[in-house]
Every structure is written in C-alpha cells, then in structure tokens.
Amino acid sequence: MKTVGYAAYSSDAKMAPYHFERRALRANDVAIEILYSGVCHSDLHTVNGDWGPQPYPLVPGHEIIGRVIEVGPEVTRYKAGDRVGVGCMVDSCQECDQCHDHEEQYCREGMTPTYGAPDRVDGETTQGGYSKHIVVREEFVLNIPEALDMSRAAPILCAGITTFSPLRTWKVGKGSRVGVIGLGGLGHMAVKLAVAMGAEVTVLSRSKKKEDEAKSLGATGILASTDTEAMKAAKASFDLILDTVPVQHDVTVYSPLLDVDGTLVIVGQVGPMDGFMSVPLLMGRRRVAGSLIGGIKETQEVLDFCAEHNIHPVCEIIRPDEINQAFDVMAKGDIAHRYVMDMSEMALED
Known part of the structure; x- marks a missing residue:
C-alpha cells in the first residue's frame, strides 16, 4: 500500500514528507486510514536520537486514530468503517506469561514499538502514525467508543x-x-x-x-x-x-x-x-x-473509562506541515496540552 508521512531523515534534520510502502495485509492484519495522529514528547526524543541511534528515515507517532479500510481473512474483531486506534506497540510474542496476563508492554521477548523497531515477521522497520495509513495485527488494534471525539482521542493512547x-x-x-x-x-x-x-x-x-x-x-x-x-x-x-x-x-x-x-x-x-x-x-x-504504558486490555479500559466520564485530552489541532513548529515549542518547555495532527490535511501526492 502506497502512503505518505512525515519522517526524520537524521537526528539534526527537520521533519519532511516521506513516501513509502505499507506491507501487504497478512491474514490477521487490519489496514487503517489514519485521521488523527497525536504528537508525544517521546517522538521528539526519539527523532533527536536522545535515546540512541535510530533507523532513519523514521516516521514517528504512536497515538493513532482512524478508520478501518480493509482486513485480512482471519480478522474477526473489525470490519471496514470501524473507528479504531493504535497505541505505543504493534506486536509482542503473545506466548509468555506477561502476554497471557494482558501485559504485552512487558513481553519477555520485548514488545514491538509502533515505530523504529524491526517487525517480528519480516524485519522491516516499523513506521508510525505521522502518515496516511498503517497496517497492524488485529490483536493490537483498539476500539474507539462512539462517545469519544475522534479529533481529541489520540493522546489517550499514550498520555x-x-x-x-x-x-x-x-x-x-x-x-x-x-x-x-x-x-x-x-x-x-x-x-x-x-x-x-x-x-x-x-x-x-x-x-x-x-x-x-x-x-x-x-x-x-x-x-x-x-x-x-x-x-x-x-x-x-x-x-x-x-x-x-x-x-x-x-x-x-x-x-x-x-x-x-x-x-x-x-x-x-x-x-x-x-x-x-x-x-x-x-x-x-x-x-x-x-511504570510503562499499559497492556492492550488496559488501554481499551482507559478508552472506555474516558468515554464513560467524558474525559478528553486538551488538544491543539495542527496540520502535518506544522510538525516542526510543534517540535520547537515542545523542546522549549512542558506545554499543558497535546498537539494532534489532522491527517486529512495530507494528500498522497504531497
């Protein structure tokens, strides 16, 4: 699947458009059109290389809200049109005690982050939510309750x-x-x-x-x-x-x-x-x-909890081409809200 996003090409370069291919759907995969992508302080740390060398070009983003556009033949939980989200991880071994206890973030073999890590199947670098599309295995896709405003729900998936x-x-x-x-x-x-x-x-x-x-x-x-x-x-x-x-x-x-x-x-x-x-x-x-994020079950719980109690993060909606200005503001201090990119503002031909 051809898609486009904003990527870091090095630790000292500005974010810039990046055309790349998402993988073809595996049997248990869900293809998602990304509508909103939250901007996390850890994205800034990662692309700057603060936590070590990165596999550039790198598309950050692990606060992802979108709609399902296609599913693999073995997918049972989702269908085209569903409101869904993807958080900080996209895979784990699914076999260890931690995974069985719904604590995939502490997987004994190491969970697979949404971006900047080798895919467990083909070894390709995972690319995140600063893009138009993403493909994720069914077990790591989350349901976004109808009561949540999709434009403001993304930061729930990390913050x-x-x-x-x-x-x-x-x-x-x-x-x-x-x-x-x-x-x-x-x-x-x-x-x-x-x-x-x-x-x-x-x-x-x-x-x-x-x-x-x-x-x-x-x-x-x-x-x-x-x-x-x-x-x-x-x-x-x-x-x-x-x-x-x-x-x-x-x-x-x-x-x-x-x-x-x-x-x-x-x-x-x-x-x-x-x-x-x-x-x-x-x-x-x-x-x-x-404490490190939470498992998929607990992440669904916080989404449902926020829907029940009408809790939304304080968000400032920006265009994808404003990401560098947002990073500059974040680098200067701890802002009391989250930036969220409206990915409808990014066209495939950008």
Whole structure:
C-alpha cells in the first residue's frame, strides 16, 4: 500500500514528507486510514536520537486514530468503517506469561514499538502514525467508543494509558490522595483520570502560575516545590505521586510528601535520573517505582473509562506541515496540552 508521512531523515534534520510502502495485509492484519495522529514528547526524543541511534528515515507517532479500510481473512474483531486506534506497540510474542496476563508492554521477548523497531515477521522497520495509513495485527488494534471525539482521542493512547495504568496498579479510588508532578501532556491527563476515580488531586510544580488551569481540571490546587514552608507542611500527605516530568531531575524534594507506604511513580523521564537521598524512603517505608504504558486490555479500559466520564485530552489541532513548529515549542518547555495532527490535511501526492 502506497502512503505518505512525515519522517526524520537524521537526528539534526527537520521533519519532511516521506513516501513509502505499507506491507501487504497478512491474514490477521487490519489496514487503517489514519485521521488523527497525536504528537508525544517521546517522538521528539526519539527523532533527536536522545535515546540512541535510530533507523532513519523514521516516521514517528504512536497515538493513532482512524478508520478501518480493509482486513485480512482471519480478522474477526473489525470490519471496514470501524473507528479504531493504535497505541505505543504493534506486536509482542503473545506466548509468555506477561502476554497471557494482558501485559504485552512487558513481553519477555520485548514488545514491538509502533515505530523504529524491526517487525517480528519480516524485519522491516516499523513506521508510525505521522502518515496516511498503517497496517497492524488485529490483536493490537483498539476500539474507539462512539462517545469519544475522534479529533481529541489520540493522546489517550499514550498520555492516557501511561497515567491510567499506575493509577489502577496502585488502586486509586475514592479518598486516595494523589500528587501529580508537572501539568503537561501526561500531567493534565493524570489529573483528569485521578479526579474521575474519586481521588483528591494536587498538582506539584515549581510555581503556582498554572493554578487556575489545575483547578479547572479538577485538582484542589498547586503545591509549589519552591515554597519551603508549604512543602514542610505537606509532609506525608500523599498516598501516590505520579512524576510526569520528561527530563532528568531529582525526586528527593518530593519523597517526604509521601505517607508511610506511599509510592512515587516515574512515568515521564526515560533515562538517567539525579541521585536521591535515601533517608525519606527509609524513614517512611516509601517507594520510588516506574511504570510503562499499559497492556492492550488496559488501554481499551482507559478508552472506555474516558468515554464513560467524558474525559478528553486538551488538544491543539495542527496540520502535518506544522510538525516542526510543534517540535520547537515542545523542546522549549512542558506545554499543558497535546498537539494532534489532522491527517486529512495530507494528500498522497504531497
């Protein structure tokens, strides 16, 4: 299938149009016309080579919303015209204990990311959602509920599941006290989801400049990490803290905020972290943990949860040819919304 997308041709080049071929349908494949593609901070890290060398040219994008246009002969879950999504992974071994437990993101053989990885069958590099079409095996395609606005649903497939999974793992519910570090793409979804689960949510940030925004999302307000007295007063006041900061930083300032047996979960930064002081952890049996997206079953759960509670990410819709400007803005700071590309603006002849 001939298609076109925006690709990085090197770590220091601007994104540019790229014509390429999607694979012919295998028996269990679903072909999708991509309507909207979310822009994630990890896309920027990847194309810049921050996480190591990449197989350029590389088409990023793992927040994909579209409609089915064709299915393979063994596909039973989807048909042409269905509203569907594809998230951060497109394959796994399907045989190990983690895959059987619906935790494909922790596949013992390694899950196959939506872009930048060898396909498990033919070894070709997977290419992501900054394109007009994608072909994905049925088991990794998700149903988009009718109640969700397709133009705003894409970030649920990364920002949504990345924050939903630890909220579920640590059993957040009515009465839970949750802190969210950062109010960017991940952070604003963490607030919305935790509030919908019944938690009391506080945003943790360097300043209170986004306090009105935090409150509009359902948070009680902002605790400024630079306010020494306020931080002392908040000691032991959280059961769970989600750390959504996407750059290297020190968690020591936040760990005393956890109550006994509380957990700080890192979901933002991928890579080195600053050294931290162990005393607050020892003195309160506190934990620092990590969490990686969620399995396909749980990703469907967050889509259904968002539909039930009318939760949509805060999105700015852009044209595909505006991707470089969006990357420039993202590189300068943590924006409090997600960019989503309207792929109808890209023609095959571009």
